[in-house]
Amino acid sequence: MMSVLKHFAEYDRRIVYLALFLVVTIMLMTPIGLPISVSPSTMQYYDVLEALGPDDRILAVLNTEFSGYMEIQSGIIASIRVMVEKEAKICIAVAHPEATGIPELVLSAIKSTMDEHQYTYGEDYVVLGYVFPNEASVASAAQDWHGAIHNDFYGNSIEGTFLDEINDWSDWTLISDYTTGIQTTALINHFGLRGAPMIVNGIGVEISILAPYLDTGIYKALLQSMRGGAELEYLTGHPGPGMTAMDAFTIGHYLMILLIVIGNIGYFGYTRNAGRNVE
Amino acid sequence: MSQILRSKELNLIAMFLAFLAVFVPYFVNVPALDVFSTKLITITAITTAFTLLLAIYSQFRRGFDFVRRKPRGWIFKVYMMTAILLMLLFALGGLETGPYHWVMYAIITPLSSVNYGILAFYLASTCARAFKARNTKSILLILTSLIMLFYQAPFTGVYVNLGPLGIYLADTFVMAAGRMFLISVTVGAIVFGVRVLLGQEPSVLGIGREE
Numbered sequence: 463m464m465s466v467l468k469h470f471a472e473y474d475r476r477i478v479y480l481a482l483f484l485v486v487t488i489m490l491m492t493p494i495g496l497p498i499s500v501s502p503s504t505m506q507y508y509d510v511l512e513a514l515g516p517d518d519r520i521l522a523v524l525n526t527e528f529s530g531y532m533e534i535q536s537g538i539i540a541s542i543r544v545m546v547e548k549e550a551k552i553c554i555a556v557a558h559p560e561a562t563g564i565p566e567l568v569l570s571a572i573k574s575t576m577d578e579h580q581y582t583y584g585e586d587y588v589v590l591g592y593v594f595p596n597e598a599s600v601a602s603a604a605q606d607w608h609g610a611i612h613n614d615f616y617g618n619s620i621e622g623t624f625l626d627e628i629n630d631w632s633d634w635t636l637i638s639d640y641t642t643g644i645q646t647t648a649l650i651n652h653f654g655l656r657g658a659p660m661i662v663n664g665i666g667v668e669i670s671i672l673a674p675y676l677d678t679g680i681y682k683a684l685l686q687s688m689r690g691g692a693e694l695e696y697l698t699g700h701p702g703p704g705m706t707a708m709d710a711f712t713i714g715h716y717l718m719i720l721l722i723v724i725g726n727i728g729y730f731g732y733t734r735n736a737g738r739n740v741e
Numbered sequence: 742m743s744q745i746l747r748s749k750e751l752n753l754i755a756m757f758l759a760f761l762a763v764f765v766p767y768f769v770n771v772p773a774l775d776v777f778s779t780k781l782i783t784i785t786a787i788t789t790a791f792t793l794l795l796a797i798y799s800q801f802r803r804g805f806d807f808v809r810r811k812p813r814g815w816i817f818k819v820y821m822m823t824a825i826l827l828m829l830l831f832a833l834g835g836l837e838t839g840p841y842h843w844v845m846y847a848i849i850t851p852l853s854s855v856n857y858g859i860l861a862f863y864l865a866s867t868c869a870r871a872f873k874a875r876n877t878k879s880i881l882l883i884l885t886s887l888i889m890l891f892y893q894a895p896f897t898g899v900y901v902n903l904g905p906l907g908i909y910l911a912d913t914f915v916m917a918a919g920r921m922f923l924i925s926v927t928v929g930a931i932v933f934g935v936r937v938l939l940g941q942e943p944s945v946l947g948i949g950r951e952e
Contacts, residue, residue: 475866475870478862478865478866478869479862479865479866482861482862482865483862486861496895496896496899497896497899498895498896498898498899499895499896499897499898499899499904501898501904502904502908527853527857528849528850528853528854529853529854529856529857529858530857532854532857532858533857560849560853562836562845563845563846563849563850566837595789595790595793596786596789596790598782598785598786598789599786599789599790601782601786602779602782602783602785602786603786605778605779605782605783606779606780606782606783609779609780609783610783610786615836616836616837670911670915670916670918670919670922671919671922671923673911673915673916673919674916674919674920674923677916689893689895692895693895708895708896711894711895712894712895712896712897714861714865715890715891715893715894716894717865718865718868718869718890719887719890719891721865721868721869722868722869722872722883722886722887724869725869725870725872725873726872726873726874726883729873729874729875730874733873
């Protein structure tokens with residue numbers, strides 16, 4: 463019995479790595495489709511997207527690296543799919559050099575929806591590329607859009623696109639931020655605080671920092687991490703990478719709980735007693 | 742002339758005027774000032790974008806110094822400089838297809854994803870080791886973490902409604918900590934800004950050491 467407790471208290475960290483690797487890999491390769499519940503915050507986010515229409519102009523900012531994209535890709539794809547379904551006009555801007563490759567992945571994931579709604583480049587959507595490297599660039603775009611931005615990602619002039627209708631922050635119907643935290647504060651400072659409606663999809667560790675802005679009304683809604691993305695996929699009826707990952711997400715959480723419980727059994731059964739014996 | 746341009750007083754005056762040009766239009770509606778402020782911000786945005794060139798120059802200067810001295814790991818500097826040059830070259834050949842596209846999706850994407858993904862293993866290991874009920878505070882921490890872990894697992898909500906408890910914790914303790922963090926950062930930034938304007942942080946202007 464004591465040896466078991468000792469093992470619980472002092473197990474090799476590689477066992478944790480192996481257990482987590484197996485759980486995630488097996489669940490991703492053979493998803494069992496565990497049912498999921500939808501949180502109120504995702505419902506709120508979905509309601510904001512549902513209210514969009516063809517006259518709306520959305521600035522979607524990819525405030526993320528490729529690494530962070532893996533966590534929020536389900537939210538990005540599901541959100542932009544709803545925007546396309548609502549036939550809103552979308553401008554995709556990027557705040558990290560790595561993210562310049564993301565729009566292509568997102569647009570190819572929703573290609574069938576775009577074809578269905580006859581989305582045309584320039585008229586309905588524009589990809590800007592890396593236009594927000596720092597706060598000054600965000601401030602500049604908020605105050606004088608055409609003074610700051612002339613070309614799209616492919617080097618073509620933005621003249622003649624739907625962006626002709628944009629002059630400053632007040633011309634956007636919605637700022638949709640997908641973030642690991644890069645230029646999010648700058649977007650809040652120069653768009654949100656002036657009154658441009660904002661929604662946000664953030665990675666897990668950002669949620670506690672973003673939540674106060676939801677409370678103040680700067681954010682109309684907050685989509686939380688990959689789980690929020692999966693819930694949005696469920697609500698929109700388009701299962702994607704989020705829902706595929708939810709089995710691994712759930713079982714991974716339960717594994718963490720199990721490891722904490724095992725660690726505490728080992729602590730009370732062995733480590734604490736061993737300490738007393740030494741004393 | 743260069744002595745005058747480098748003087749602390751002149752730099753501080755220029756910075757203070759630039760600050761006023763951007764700050765005042767938030768409170769006073771003077772169209773001419775607004776236009777000037779907007780132009781100034783655009784000029785700043787373009788100027789700061791060019792710092793990317795400065796960063797590349799610095800990386801190469803430092804990299805060549807490394808290669809000349811050949812300390813441990815110098816070969817990685819060669820690799821980095823070669824990669825920068827190749828990506829610059831590739832980008833000239835087009836962004837949608839070709840080598841740039843291939844490097845972006847076949848190398849950068851998986852490397853960046855792996856870099857982020859392995860954090861989960863460290864987090865899991867640390868969490869399993871650190872969360873021990875050693876005293877009352879740690880017991881409270883563990884109970885909260887268990888509730889939040891169960892709440893965050895999407896499957897739990899199907900059978901056990903931990904929603905009210907999870908939302909309560911998020912809306913009270915987590916929100917309080919989040920607000921405290923944001924207020925601290927903001928107050929710190931304001932204090933730092935005032936110190937810069939008063940000339941107590943000359944290192945910002947590159948004209949002396951921090952006091």
